[in-house]
Amino acid sequence: MKNRMHGKVSSLILRAAMYLAAGITAAALLFILGYIMVKGIPNLASPGLFAWKYTSENVSLVPAAINTLMLVALALVMTLPFGIGAAIYLTEYAKKGNKLVGVIRITTETLSGIPSIIYGLFGMLFFVMALKWQYSIIAGAATIAIMVLPVIIRTTEEALLAVPDSFREASFALGAGKLRTIFKIVLPSAMPGILSGVILAIGRMVGETAALLYTSGAVAEVAKGVTSPGRTLAIHMYTISSEAFHTDQTFATAVVLLVVVFALNALASFVAKKLTKK
Numbered sequence: 557m558k559n560r561m562h563g564k565v566s567s568l569i570l571r572a573a574m575y576l577a578a579g580i581t582a583a584a585l586l587f588i589l590g591y592i593m594v595k596g597i598p599n600l601a602s603p604g605l606f607a608w609k610y611t612s613e614n615v616s617l618v619p620a621a622i623n624t625l626m627l628v629a630l631a632l633v634m635t636l637p638f639g640i641g642a643a644i645y646l647t648e649y650a651k652k653g654n655k656l657v658g659v660i661r662i663t664t665e666t667l668s669g670i671p672s673i674i675y676g677l678f679g680m681l682f683f684v685m686a687l688k689w690q691y692s693i694i695a696g697a698a699t700i701a702i703m704v705l706p707v708i709i710r711t712t713e714e715a716l717l718a719v720p721d722s723f724r725e726a727s728f729a730l731g732a733g734k735l736r737t738i739f740k741i742v743l744p745s746a747m748p749g750i751l752s753g754v755i756l757a758i759g760r761m762v763g764e765t766a767a768l769l770y771t772s773g774a775v776a777e778v779a780k781g782v783t784s785p786g787r788t789l790a791i792h793m794y795t796i797s798s799e800a801f802h803t804d805q806t807f808a809t810a811v812v813l814l815v816v817v818f819a820l821n822a823l824a825s826f827v828a829k830k831l832t833k834k
Contacts, residue, residue, distance in 0.1 A: 593811060596807035596808045596810050597811055599805060599808040600811060602805055602808060604616055605808055606618055610776040610777060615805045617789065619786065620786075620787050620788055620789045620791070620809075621812065621816065622778050622779075623778065623779050623786035623788055626693055626779060626782070626786075627693050627696055627761070627786075627788055628758060628762060628820065630694065630697035630782060631698075631700045631701045631704070632754075634697060634701035635705050636754070638705065639705050639709045639753075640712050640750065643716055644738060644743075646709075646713050647713055647716040648716070648742070664705075664710055665706070667703075667705070667706040668707065668710070672703060672764060672767045673766040673767065675699055675700075675703045675767045676767035676769060676771060678699070679695060679696070679699030680771055683695040683699060684771055689783070690785070691772060691775075691785040692771075692779075692782065692784055693772055693779045693781075693784065693785070693786055694782040694783060695771040695772060696767070696772025697772075697782070699771045700760075700761050700764060703767060704756075704757035704760055707753055707757050708753050708754070711749060711750065711753025711756065712749070712750050715749020715750050716742060718746065718749060719741075719742050719745045719746050723741050723742065723745060724737055724741065724742065726741075727740070751824055754824050758817070758820050758821065758824065759817055759821075762816060762817050763790050763813075764788075764790060765794050768788055772785060772787070773786065773787065776792070789809060789816065790813065793809045793810060793813065796809070
């Protein structure tokens with residue numbers, strides 16, 4: 557009887573702690589979003605904020621927004637094939653107890669905890685200086701791709717492991733091969749989990765500053781190509797806020813940054829739904 561009562565009390569305490577943590581998280585998110593919206597939306601009408609060319613007077617965010625989209629697209633092209641491919645190997649081809657699998661998992665977990673400025677220093681030394689890519693969008697994208705690769709691998713691996721083995725066995729029983737089973741059965745079933753990793757990766761790409769300051773540069777112009785330098789929205793916010801003369805435009809840029817993140821996430825969800833239907 558005492559054990560049963562103790563179990564109920566423990567369950568209630570844990571449930572209350574869970575609801576409290578969820579409530580604090582939701583409240584903090586709503587407060588941050590509300591504060592940024594209240595401060596930023598009225599300033600979206602600032603003259604010159606959406607001008608094509610940046611000047612020290614209008615502090616236009618358009619060049620930075622274009623550079624952000626360019627960098628994110630290029631980084632995803634670089635990281636998705638390797639990240640998803642590595643996860644497929646770890647879950648579908650590697651044998652249980654394989655030492656290489658253990659090394660890869662430890663490496664990805666270690667890379668996830670490295671500060672972004674360390675990635676920036678590595679990108680500057682390797683991509684900018686050693687490969688002589690100079691400050692450029694491609695150098696920034698390569699650095700960001702390495703930084704988010706562990707996220708893509710781990711989330712994709714967990715999503716693939718969550719697919720029931722009965723799906724694979726049924727596919728094999730119908731005569732499908734290993735590769736066909738993976739691309740027609742396993743990957744579509746794991747798409748929601750893979751999508752979560754992509755969304756996390758996009759969020760980190762868009763919000764990154766330290767790594768990109770050392771690699772893509774802070775030139776306030778639309779990059780003429782992937783080999784040209786250019787600042788992203790996050791770097792643009794950092795730069796104009798540090799000058800202390802454009803606080804209103806900083807909040808307006810933060811609103812646009814949130815819109816860009818939500819739009820990219822919505823696009824990722826749309827693509828995932830289309831792939832899942834197939």
